[in-house]
Amino acid sequence: MxxxxxxxxxxxxxxxxxxxxxxxxxxxxxxxxxxxxxxxxxxxxxxxxxxxxxxxxxxxxxxxxxxxxxxxxxxxxxxxxxxxxxxxxxxxxxxxxxxxxxxxxxxxxxWRALERAVDGEILAVAEDGEDLLVTLKDDEKKLARAEVxxxxxxxxxxxxxxxxxxxxxxxxxxxxxxxxxxxxxxxxxxxxxxxxxxxxxxxxxxxxxxxxxxxxxxxxxxxxxxxxxxxxxxxxxxxxxxxxxxxxxxxxxxxxxxxxxxxxxxxxxxxxxxxxxxxxxxxxxxxxxGFEVGANDSDQPPFAAFSLDDRNRFKE
Amino acid sequence: MSYKTTPVNQFPKLVSQWIKKYDVTAPAEAKNGLEYKTIGDPAEMMLNNRVNTTYAPKAFFLPQSEKLFTVEHGRFQAPELKTKPRLLLGVRPCDTRAFWLLDTVFLAKGEEDAYWQRRRADSLVISFGCDTPCASCFCTSVGGEPFGREGSDIQMTQLEDVYVFEAFTEKGSALINKLPEADAATVKKVKALQKTSAAEMPKAFDNTNLRDHLYALFEDDFWKEVAETCLGCGVCTYLCPTCYCFDIVDEVQRGERVRNWDTCMFRVYSQEASGHNPRPNKAARTRQRVMHKYAYWIDSINEFGCTGCGRCVVNCPVNIDIREIVSAAQARSAKMEAAK
Incomplete structure (x- = not known):
């Protein structure tokens, strides 16, 4: 963060x-x-x-x-x-x-996974390193961030x-x-x-x-x-x-x-x-x-790109 | 009417008997938390869940998609409506209040909707009073109560190890008349619990003159601000227990005329054939949603078209909270009034 x-x-x-x-x-x-x-x-x-x-x-x-x-x-x-x-x-x-x-x-x-994991009305959540400290009505719970x-x-x-x-x-x-x-x-x-x-x-x-x-x-x-x-x-x-x-x-x-x-x-x-x-x-x-979305500022997604001299032919 | 009672541990036996006669439909575990299911075994029902179901039970009377009729080889065929009666069990009072509100739409004298009417007549509703509302609940701000009676035939209340039933209709009374009578002390406890639950519920907003505040803001930039982050999806309206807009479509390949839920939050909802859209942006659509619930319903039956169930609050993907919209609208309109 x-x-x-x-x-x-x-x-x-x-x-x-x-x-x-x-x-x-x-x-x-x-x-x-x-x-x-x-x-x-x-x-x-x-x-x-x-x-x-x-x-x-x-x-x-x-x-x-x-x-x-x-x-x-x-x-x-x-x-x-x-x-x-x-x-x-x-x-x-x-x-x-x-x-x-x-x-x-x-x-x-x-948040859905978190609410299910603690099973109670959540009043506050604090992020503490790899942990989440969850304040409930009459309780406090500590959860690993990775879990949720x-x-x-x-x-x-x-x-x-x-x-x-x-x-x-x-x-x-x-x-x-x-x-x-x-x-x-x-x-x-x-x-x-x-x-x-x-x-x-x-x-x-x-x-x-x-x-x-x-x-x-x-x-x-x-x-x-x-x-x-x-x-x-x-x-x-x-x-x-x-x-x-x-x-x-x-x-x-x-x-x-x-x-x-x-x-x-x-x-x-x-x-x-x-x-x-x-x-x-x-x-x-x-x-x-070999296409990866967002990898650079120029490559068109293969299914959205076309070119008039496309090197691929339907029939050789 | 009299109060009846049954021990909590005896209740599954009673439900088993009901299952023989009715499609007993109750909150049950689902992949996405809790949803109404027609149960075959009382062990499936989850009445004491802290949160309500995601999908509102209005769908049992107004299914999201409904075949109105079929045309086969040029012949009209009316659909078969299910005949086994349904027992909706454990419905929260916010959702039964929504049935009561929607009855005014679908059972308006002389304009009864045959499909809604038939399903309502074939159903029994047992509501389950709320004694622990969630942070997203606001029924008492919009005319409801955690133990509100509207729209239910019977209300059940839990007092530690007993359930207490109170019937409000004849068919409700017929269902529970063989159960033992509750004693005076129990009835007193039920009444006390109903009172404290309503009193303890915090008010999300003061609804005095809310309709007038909203009308005053109709042309204001307020709506543009409120809708600035709205995605324009249908979550708020499709999960809403009182939204009832629909669209009728001819599914030609099926030979069916179908009624589907529709939502004012979609651009195509108000799109006209000419291409003109009288609600051209999210601000206009958001205004429609809020005005319908808190102003137009008041105009027509003097009740809010919102029961405070909080589903839109919980599930809006961008956390647009209708309670905040209402509070902000009141503040803005009061400021405008003061500046005059």
Whole structure:
């Protein structure tokens, strides 16, 4: 985590020096295990900012609807910085209008897992190194942070911000980051019937609130395929066909684009696991095209790129 | 009406009998915490859970997707509505209050919705009084109570090792009339618990003149500020026990006319065929959601269209808290008034 005073100071500086019009970060939420994204418009408001494990969202998802000419500062963890890179490559953001303030990331706490682990009304949570100190009504509990980390963060391969304008705090030494998602490996270890059963059981809970879509920085279509009426691409109901089609097509559209931040899963009120699908598709992109989303400022995702002199031919 | 009682450890036996006659539907463990399930064994029910279910039980009367009719080879076919009666057990009073509110929509005289009406008539609702509200609960701020009676046939209250039942309707009374009568001391304890639970619940906001405050802000930039971080998803409305908007779709390949929940938080909800959208941004859509609950419901039946269950508070992916919106609206409107 960044030194919070240094972070607030930097935000205050870029606002007062008019380097940016507004800064996007997190402030404390209305419940002890939540943060709210916040747009800081004035230097003196920078004291509202927090930096803790409860910033559930990928802040890059809130950039698409900002005014085109706005200069905006964004407090970025690894996944936010990669999403911004990917959005820049896809020409959705103008990097020149952005001022990226990198912060070290220790992973996001899955508040649902935390609330279940302590089983009681949480009054306060303090982060103390590798531990969480949870204050309950008549009790205090200590938990290992790792125990209640969101799975996307547990599997994260690139927690450090990339391509930022400034870094607040020091990046920790990273060792033993898994190169492949263990969740994908576990899924692929099962036979087709078992895999379909897992997928069905997850998709079955879907209520089509599209929180996953809205929380995703890479879902920016002005008209989503599910909202399209002529032709209709999927059943409108919460039927098996309707929900499965949603989850499959959503994932497919993310091929080589998903930044594996897990914001979709954390936004889902039904706690549907979805990231194993997009992670799997991303592994294909690595294996087949050597492509890694957010790795640099230029490479187009393979399924979004075309060239008139494409070297691959359909028939030799 | 009289109070009946049964020891907590005898209750599963009673539920087993009910299971033979009814689809007994109660909170039970689910992959995402707690959800209503039709149980085959009383051991599955989890009545004493600290938190409510994620998905509101309104779905048993207004399913999220419902087949209204089928057309096969040009012939109209009415759907078969389930005939085994349902016993909804352990519903929190905020959710039963929502049934009562929605009855005013779907059972309005002369405009009864056949599907809602049939399901309500075929169901019995046993509510479970709350003595330990959560931090996200605010029923007493919007006209409800932790032991509110509206929308239920029977209310059960736990007093240590006994459950006490009070029936409010004839069909409720018929279900429990063979249970032993509660003695005067027990009844006294139940009444005392109901009183203290309501009194101890902190108020999230003062709802006096809330409707007028909101109308005063209708054209204000307030909504732009409130909606600045809104994602525009349907979590708040789809989990809400009182939201009832729907869209009717012809699923041509199935030959079905379907009614699906819809939400004012979606852009396409108010999108017109011409391309014009009268609620063109998240600010306008957020205003609609809040105004409907706290102003338009007041206009139509003088009750808030919110029961304070807190599902939107708990589950909003960006933690937009409707209680904070209401409090901020009151403060802003009072300030505007003072400046006049």
């Amino acid at each position: 960044a030194n919070i005073d240094a972070l607030r100071q930097e935000v205050s500086r870029v606002l007062s020096e008019k380097i940016v019009d507004v800064v996007l970060g997190f402030e404390a939420g209305s419940l002890p295990t939540r943060n709210q994204p916040v747009f800081i418009h004035k230097a003196k408001e920078s004291k509202r900012l927090v930096d803790n494990g409860f910033g559930s969202n990928n802040l890059a998802a809130l950039l698409a609807q900002r005014p085109k000419d706005e200069k905006i500062g964004v407090i970025c963890r690894g996944c936010e910085s990669r999403a911004i890179r990917a959005l820049t490559v896809e020409q959705q953001l103008n990097r020149e209008n952005l001022y990226l303030i990198g912060v070290p990331c220790r992973g996001i706490i899955d 980390l969101h799975s996307a963060c547990r599997n994260c391969r690139q927690p450090d911000p990339v391509g930022t304008d400034v870094l607040i705090g020091e990046l920790p030494a990273r060792e033993g980051l898994a190169q492949r998602s263990p969740d994908v490996a576990a899924f692929l270890g099962k036979d087709a019937d078992a895999r379909y059963a897992i997928f069905s059981e997850e998709a079955e809970r879907c209520i089509r609130c599209y929180a996953c879509r809205e929380a995703c920085p890479m879902c920016y279509c002005t008209e989503c395929f599910v909202d399209h009426i002529t032709p209709r691409w999927s059943e409108s109901m919460v039927s098996k066909g309707g929900t499965q089609a949603w989850h499959i097509i959503r994932a497919f559209h993310q091929t080589g684009r998903c930044v594996s931040c897990g914001a979709c899963e954390r936004a889902c009120p039904m706690e549907i696991k979805m990231e194993y699908i997009t992670d799997r598709l991303n592994e294909d992109m690595q294996d087949m095209y």
